[in-house]
Amino acid sequence: MTDRNQQLFDRAAQVIPGGVNSPVRAFRAVGGTPRFVQRAQGAYFWDANGQKYIDYIGSWGPMILGHGHPAVLEAVQKAALDGFSFGAPTEREIELAEEILKHVPSMEMVRLVSSGTEAGMSALRLARGATGRSKIIKFEGCYHGHADALLVKAGSGLATFGNPTSAGVPPEVVQHTLVLEYNNVEQLEEAFKLHGKELACVMIEPIAGNMNFVRASVPFMKRCRELCTEHGALFVFDEVMTGFRVALGSAQSVYAQLIPGFQPDLTVLGKVIGGGMPLAAFGGPREIMRQLAPTGPVYQAGTLSGNPVATACGLATLREIAKPGFWDALSSKTQSLVDGLKGAAAKAGVPFAADCQGGMFGFFLLPELPQNYAKVMTSDSPKFNKLFHGLLDRGVYIAPALYEAGFVSAAHSEADIAATVQAASEVFATL
Numbered sequence: 001m002t003d004r005n006q007q008l009f010d011r012a013a014q015v016i017p018g019g020v021n022s023p024v025r026a027f028r029a030v031g032g033t034p035r036f037v038q039r040a041q042g043a044y045f046w047d048a049n050g051q052k053y054i055d056y057i058g059s060w061g062p063m064i065l066g067h068g069h070p071a072v073l074e075a076v077q078k079a080a081l082d083g084f085s086f087g088a089p090t091e092r093e094i095e096l097a098e099e100i101l102k103h104v105p106s107m108e109m110v111r112l113v114s115s116g117t118e119a120g121m122s123a124l125r126l127a128r129g130a131t132g133r134s135k136i137i138k139f140e141g142c143y144h145g146h147a148d149a150l151l152v153k154a155g156s157g158l159a160t161f162g163n164p165t166s167a168g169v170p171p172e173v174v175q176h177t178l179v180l181e182y183n184n185v186e187q188l189e190e191a192f193k194l195h196g197k198e199l200a201c202v203m204i205e206p207i208a209g210n211m212n213f214v215r216a217s218v219p220f221m222k223r224c225r226e227l228c229t230e231h232g233a234l235f236v237f238d239e240v241m242t243g244f245r246v247a248l249g250s251a252q253s254v255y256a257q258l259i260p261g262f263q264p265d266l267t268v269l270g271k272v273i274g275g276g277m278p279l280a281a282f283g284g285p286r287e288i289m290r291q292l293a294p295t296g297p298v299y300q301a302g303t304l305s306g307n308p309v310a311t312a313c314g315l316a317t318l319r320e321i322a323k324p325g326f327w328d329a330l331s332s333k334t335q336s337l338v339d340g341l342k343g344a345a346a347k348a349g350v351p352f353a354a355d356c357q358g359g360m361f362g363f364f365l366l367p368e369l370p371q372n373y374a375k376v377m378t379s380d381s382p383k384f385n386k387l388f389h390g391l392l393d394r395g396v397y398i399a400p401a402l403y404e405a406g407f408v409s410a411a412h413s414e415a416d417i418a419a420t421v422q423a424a425s426e427v428f429a430t431l
């Protein structure tokens, strides 16, 4: 049989660097031929050979309803008939903004943009503009998009390729970026002691999904909040992955249950809020957001920002996931996947630790959950690659890298999960 995936990959490599438009798609870490997707429906997609897969990537998070949800399709089709882009405001942008703010009370205003990278970069500029300071703290293994100043020890795609930073980023551009260990309270306190007065913000993935799945501990999160408040720095939650994915109120609602009164200052969103279309956002208190142009001195703009088709897609998605019972059903499905995988690994005697929240999960071929990037890196990479290909051969598509979280959608059935656990049992037995 001719392998259409291989043919397409060879052809792609002639015209697109590495044959892909985003590095982790290339299967460099795990080896083999990337699957070219022909179409997707519900919890599945089909590759160029017509092979069907249960999809646990869901476009790296956005497809929380599964592919081709009827309400979303209808909204997108209707919007497309009315025009693709105007460069003038629309009512739907207000509706989407209102829908987002309704569920994330730390945000009083929101600006819509087109990608998580753009949102993170803009939030950083706003934090610097609003505080009049330059220095920022980020944490090793957290990815905030590929803006220059944030491209330091950034996990996932970069971790896979062993590029802690990127070529093309001058040292002067990252000289204000302090990189600290995730979940390390002492380092954090030391950094504030030395630089507290010059810090514009601390940026964090509250549940880090770009080093697989690592939660910020409650004491660490609490200390971040206290130190930011004490020193007049902004606490920026990058919820591009976790936003509307781990809970309707996003990861900040999870921490607010554990730390009374907890709120970040700024929030960065993407992925789910676009429902699979290029849409992202950042927001926070009114007084800070008013610093943005045209009301304030911090410049930020976008030709396709608030795009009418993308906002229709995002709005329809958010309205579905706000329906009663949605989160209980999604969470229990994710939990049953994680429990099933843990059971299968235990039976085969494979060291395995896993965690999940809402529709997001992560697992490690390690005896216990790691708390930081260095620990994540000790996970058994050759074993993971065997697991990845074993699952792929059995029609289960998980992220092609050790450093990535996984995603369950509302379209995954208990039968899909049982089939996944069965496939994993077979592969675990060979590890």
Ligand SMILES: *Cc1c(COP(=O)(O)O)cnc(C)c1O
Pocket: 114, 115, 116, 117, 118, 120, 143, 144, 145, 146, 205, 209, 210, 238, 239, 240, 241, 270, 271, 280
């Ligand atoms: C995906 C992601 C980004 C970047 O979003 P893009 O839309 O890919 O630019 C930023 N931060 C986090 C936490 C992400 O997961």
